[in-house]
Amino acid sequence: MGSFKKKDMKAGVLAILICAIFICIAFSGCTQQQQQPGNPEIKNPTTYVRYDIGEPKTLDPAEAYDSASCDEVFNIYDQLVTYHGNDTKTIYPSLATNWTVGSDQETWTFHLRQGVKFSNGDSFNASDVKYSFDRVLTMNSPDSGVAWILSQCMNLNSTTILDPYTVQIKLKNTYGGFLALMAFSVASIVDKKIVETNGGVVANTDNEWMKEHSVGTGPYKLDHWTHNSEIVLKKNDLYWGGWSGNHVDTVVVKTADEASTRILALNSGDADFAYIPYENLVDIKNKTGVLIFNAPSYNVVLGLFNTESENTFMANKDVRKALSYVFNYQSAIDDAFNGYLFPLPGAIPKGMPYYETQNNGMSVYNHNLVKAAELLNASGYTQTTKFKGNFYRFNNTAIRIWYNSGNAERQKMALSFQQDLASIGINSVVSTESWPQYLNRLYNTVDWDYMFLGWMPDYNDPDDYVAPFVGSAANGGDTFHTGWANATVDQMINRAKFNVSTQIRSDSYATAFNIYINDPSLIYIGQESYTRGIRTWLQGYSYNPCIEYYYYNYYKAYK
Amino acid sequence: MFHLFRKSLLSMIGLAIIILLLLVALFAPFLAKEHPTYAEVSTEQGTTQVEERWEIHFDRKLLPPSSDHFFGTDDYGRDIFSMIVYGSQTSLRICLLVIAISTFIGVLLGGLAGYFGGVLDEILMRITDVFLSIPYLILALAIAAALGRSIDHIMEAMIITWWPTYARLMRGQVLALREQQFVEAARSVGARNSRILFRHILPNSLAPLLVQITLDLGAVLLVAAGLSFIGLGASPGTAEWGLMISDGRAFMFHAWWYVTFPGLAIVLVVLGFNLLGDGLRDVTDPKLRR
Amino acid sequence: MKTWEYIVRRLLLLIPVLIGVTIITFTVSHVIPADPARAFAGGPKAQPETIARIRAELHLDKPLWEQYFYYLNDLIHLNLGKSFLENRPVTTALAQYFPATFELTIFAMIIAVPFGIIGGIISAIRQNKLSDHITRIIAIVGYSLPIFWLALMLQYVFAYQFPIFPLEGRLSAGMTSPTTFTGFYVLDSILSGNVATLLSSLHHLLLPAFTLGFATLAIILRMMRSSMLEVMGSDYIRTARAKGLSERTVIYKHALRNAMIPTITVTGLAFGGLLSGAVLTETIFNWPGMGRFAAHAVLGLDFNAVMGFTLVVAIIYVLANLIVDILYAVVDPRVKLGGG
Helix, strand or coil: CHHHHHHHHHHHHHHHHHHHHHHHHHHHCHHHHCCCCCCCCCCCCCEEEEEECCCCCCCCCCCCCCHHHHHHHHHHCCCCEECCCCCCCCCEECCEEEEEECCCCCEEEEEECCCCECCCCCECCHHHHHHHHHHHHHHCCCCCCCCHHHHCCCCCCCEEEEECCEEEEECCCCCCCHHHHHCCHHHCCCCHHHHHHCCCCCCCCCCHHHHHCCCCCCCEEEEEEECCCEEEEEECCCCCCCCCCCCCCEEEEEECCCHHHHHHHHHHCCCCEECCCHHHHHHCCCCCCEEEEEEEEEEEEEEEECCCCCCHHHHCHHHHHHHHHHCCHHHHHHHHCCCCEECCCCCCCECECCHHHCHHHCCCCCCCHHHHHHHHHHCCCCCCEEECCEEECHHHCCEEEEEECCCHHHHHHHHHHHHHHHHCCCCEEEEEECHHHHHHHHHHCCCCCEEEEEECCCCCCCHHHHHHHHCCHHHCCCCCCCCCCCHHHHHHHHHHHCCCCHHHHHHHHHHHHHHHCCCCCEEEEEEEEEEEEEECCEECCCCECCECCCHHHCEECCC | CHHHHHHCHHHHHHHHHHHHHHHHHHCHHHHCCCCCEEEEEECCCCCEEEEEECCCCHHHCCCCCCCCCCCCECCCCCEHHHHHHHHHHHHHHHHHHHHHHHHHHHHHHHHHHHHHCHHHHHHHHHHHHHHHCCCHHHHHHHHHHHHCCCHHHHHHHHHHHHHHHHHHHHHHHHHHHHCCHHHHHHHHCCCCHHHHHHHHHHHHHHHHHHHHHHHHHHHHHHHHHHHHHHCCCCCCCCCCHHHHHHHHHHHCCCCCHHHHHHHHHHHHHHHHHHHHHHHHHHHHCHHHCC | CCHHHHHHHHHHHHHHHHHHHHHHHHHHHHCCCCCHHHHHHCHHHCCHHHHHHHHHHCCCCCCHHHHHHHHHHHHHCCCCCEECCCCEEHHHHHHHHHHHHHHHHHHHHHHHHHHHHHHHHHHHHCCCCHHHHHHHHHHHHHCCCCHHHHHHHHHHHHHHHCCCCCCCCCCCCCCCCCCCCCCCHHHHHHHHCCHHHHHHHHHHHHHHHHHHHHHHHHHHHHHHHHHHHHHHCCHHHHHHHHCCCCHHHHHHHHHHHHHHHHHHHHHHHHHHHHHHHHHHHHHHCCCCCHHHHHHHHHHCCCHHHHHHHHHHHHHHHHHHHHHHHHHHHHHCCCCCCCCC
């Protein structure tokens, strides 16, 4: 056996060598992970790094509608007006320095800022404004449909150029929240010259170049975008706001769908900002240099009732009131969202104008099984059917509860709801499916009794919420296909929509509320808290539900 | 032959594990601390199915292993040990059903194709080619996604992807055997084809089939767990080992028990099947006898 | 038959296989009741005109068989449609993800094959000794582990408790990828002389490659061991020994050569298993490859993506089998391609 020891040894040496290489590689990473006492050293001092899930769909403001896309659009482009800091009540000048509205409530005149340049050196003037708005309307983005935000009150004849730095917009109908629209990403100003050289405006067609390239007047410009990996912005040296003071030069947004990845990046300082799901906040809670940021957002969590279900008891308003009493709101806040949810009394979230018209912000429904049982018994839906030792209502028909797969919070609420329903004798089945199937079920079928869904703001006006939620389908509402309608509520919604008077709008929303809360088509579960993990060295950050990130304000230092 | 089997320590360990699995599945109600309830619900297809429900106690969520909860609790406050115990019933059911049906279909089709040859054989070869040219997980993924999320559906998906293996195996066996002398002999005395197939060919092809089956029982469990892990198998709230690992992943850093114990259960059971299968292979393969 | 004829024949057989595959995945993904048009259009906020437009674009209102022919037509023009989850063509997405998965698979094989073969040889030579038992137990545990669980455990121990390895991804945060020559970060780093990305990409490759390769390592080890044992006990070897040839010659020239044959087959077949395993491994390590793309596509019912990667995977699988069969013939002169 001795003579082959040499080859045997060679194989062994090779194996050991490979192992040694791997071990060296392993420990080469070690040096990067040493913890410093006191304040950890700031990593990448002039770069802001955010770890998030998903990624933008497009960088074209005339197409961007999802939040990931709008996030970047708001930093690459400017609008005529904007919000500052965490103030949601005041509109500030941006590319427009001041503005007036005529006595007809429909004609708005904007005076534009002079000396502004796009990131490629082109000069900004009124022709770019008209071009941008008309472009949105003509292009009518087929992929996202975002054009409706402007087309609901504007058309191609609305915008006129009075002189190179004055623009007049005559709306086709009054819109109470017009300035809020002008502050939204769809109203961003693009460079007419560059778009014309790259595909121009084609009716009902998206512009492929604008999806992945950017020329804006905003503080940052696109450096590169590696899909599903990262998007990097670099500072726009020609930005009209200038670069004196503290601002980051580079912005890196990384796509990391695994919570564990984002947690580690945040804790190690590789990320300055990260989206951490509620159940994992405990993993970043007491880590050095990390803090948890928390503020109410406009994102709401809703339960939808199908009044047109084949289970006809769903059409009965007392049944839906009873179900609203069965739901455990506190458990949703404590257990599903780990405390990061705010109560929601009605369709308008806290922070938006006219929130107080909803019973002064106090929820009408709470978790009260006794009251629920009373309501059901009074309506004749008693526990009559016996099955395996328990008595059930509705002839043991199971209420079909759905949520979209992958959503941990909704899964918790669904299973918890099921258990509560069973305790007062209501059978239910909880099912889940993927998003396209879920949408199909909601919009194209009536094969459901109860579904979970959310809603996010388009702009800062209650019309964006109340009309779609409780307006009837005939009135352009009922976006959740509940099949619910009430003529007075529709009247009130329209009154508020076409008036600028605060008194009229307030009264309208209050009247509507008192009607729809007593015949609920939705369960108002809660208002999501905007919760993120942030490094303590990040300065200048503030949260505004209307504009999620404003990188220009950020810089890294210890205070 | 069996004395050799008994001599192999590893095979005996495998057998012991499988017997343990059977006992746990059988005596689950006595071993577990918490028990699920079962509700009858009608599915969209119009059938009724029985659903497993576990009681939720949010106040007990994510407790570490203790004398009260051997394996800790999950994020709904359910006892993980009990869920693993009842999960053994689900796992056993999946493994046995998938293999039994795949084997039946595969052996039938493969045997017939191998014996009669010709066009039948060609067709079978092409069909199995198609199925075998897609890695099983991916095909199972596509099918399970289409049929909807339930354990029954992933079993159907797995059967569809698994039977070709048995068909090929059986066909190979039959091809080799049908030229053998004892078959010639049987034919010369005028035995019918069906008799030849059942009394001569089938018994002699059993040994490699048996080995494949035992090894595949473990493989099925791994695939089923993988599908549940991705989110296609067990419906939420069921105690299925793969699903538990998937649910536990989000809590891995501060509740390691949620991911670890169901995983260990899978490893143990698959190991048992593999050891058993290995032992059977060593025993039945004449070339390896020493 | 001649080698070239054989290869051409096998490649032609690819066509019916691919048609079969596409029919299956097409039917499967299109009979699901779902509303991809609305999902494309943005869900609850989608405007009716947008949805109608997308529906017409995707031919969703036409009968199934007609849709299939639109699909085939697109396929011939190498158009795999658009992925609504990523809002870009499927071909672009696959082109970006394919090198990542391929690199991962190669490294998994780099771990699996040498260690598997060496382990198998050692095990066979030292049969029934302690080292044999240990290697056999490691091997058998190796393919009893659920790959996603192994990934999680490795992550927990080596990236969290004792953080010597990174948790996810191909490169450290903030590092830009090396200049793209091939899409394989290791190769590109070497070609562009970028030491930082070379080390970082190797560092990031280790855990996922190990996870992916471990089961294959186990299988190769066992196969090598059993075929070595089989060959070493054969008459052929006994004769060689009787002739007085040194043990070294016996083992390496004769036994090894014969034992390699089934091992190559297994390695080739394991390739398919690697592609499946990649789905789970990439999901956990957030590896931007086809596996992760597949998982998201299937869960999100991104039809075009599902059909796209199934097609690509089928092609790879068939080609891999072909290469294995050719290698088989190269290694064993007794084997004649095309039967014989």
